[in-house]
Amino acid sequence: MSEIFEKINKGEGTVGKILTDEKLYNQATELTKRADQSLSSIIAELEKVSEIFKGLGSGVSEVILNVNNAVAQVDTIISEVHQGRGMLGQVLMEGSRYDSLFTITMTEIQKTSADARLAASRLAENMEALKHNWLFKSYFEERGYWDKAEYEDRIDASLRELDEKIKLIEKRIEVLRKLEEKEIVGDKDMFAQIKASEMNIKKGKTKEFNY
Numbered sequence: 001m002s003e004i005f006e007k008i009n010k011g012e013g014t015v016g017k018i019l020t021d022e023k024l025y026n027q028a029t030e031l032t033k034r035a036d037q038s039l040s041s042i043i044a045e046l047e048k049v050s051e052i053f054k055g056l057g058s059g060v061s062e063v064i065l066n067v068n069n070a071v072a073q074v075d076t077i078i079s080e081v082h083q084g085r086g087m088l089g090q091v092l093m094e095g096s097r098y099d100s101l102f103t104i105t106m107t108e109i110q111k112t113s114a115d116a117r118l119a120a121s122r123l124a125e126n127m128e129a130l131k132h133n134w135l136f137k138s139y140f141e142e143r144g145y146w147d148k149a150e151y152e153d154r155i156d157a158s159l160r161e162l163d164e165k166i167k168l169i170e171k172r173i174e175v176l177r178k179l180e181e182k183e184i185v186g187d188k189d190m191f192a193q194i195k196a197s198e199m200n201i202k203k204g205k206t207k208e209f210n211y
Helices: 002-009 013-020 022-081 086-094 098-131 134-142 151-180 188-202
Strands: none
Touching: none
16 A cells, blocks of 8 residues: 555656646646536536426326316206206206306307316427437336326326317317207207216216217
8 A cells, every 4th residue: 555655646657647747737626626516517417307397296196186177067067057047058948148158258268178188288399309319218217106007107198188088078069069050959869869868977987968
């Protein structure tokens, strides 16, 4: 050991040259500093992307919740039609001032559907972009995020669920349009189909309307 330290003190060997040559020492120190900064920057960026991934999942859940709420709202409106209750029931019975309220409700429901489609499209694009970025791909593979049995499949499942919700709300919008146009007033067969659809929804099923 004493021989090694003696050589270092004399500036012999790689370590000795670095420690005794001020220029080399400063360069080595600067390189180390830059490497630390670069590593810290990369880690910070990767952590940001990790948060983005978490946000994608929660974002889909929020959109699905909004669509579920809109579907429930439409189901309530349809069920009230049978007894002439609610604003749509008043529209059908009287064609009164409730027309404007119905238009507002339809606009809000259609916006929810459009927002859901946009969210699904953006989520799919973000997933594809991140999957093909070499830096992010290797990072998430190491952490298990890219396991097809886990993270990506969960996102895919969320997208499929969102697509089903969008189809469901679009069916409801079509029913409301027909109700608004008074095409099915007094049509007992149509009301029976709506009633049956409501029962299927409660059981976790969906039923096509035969127009």
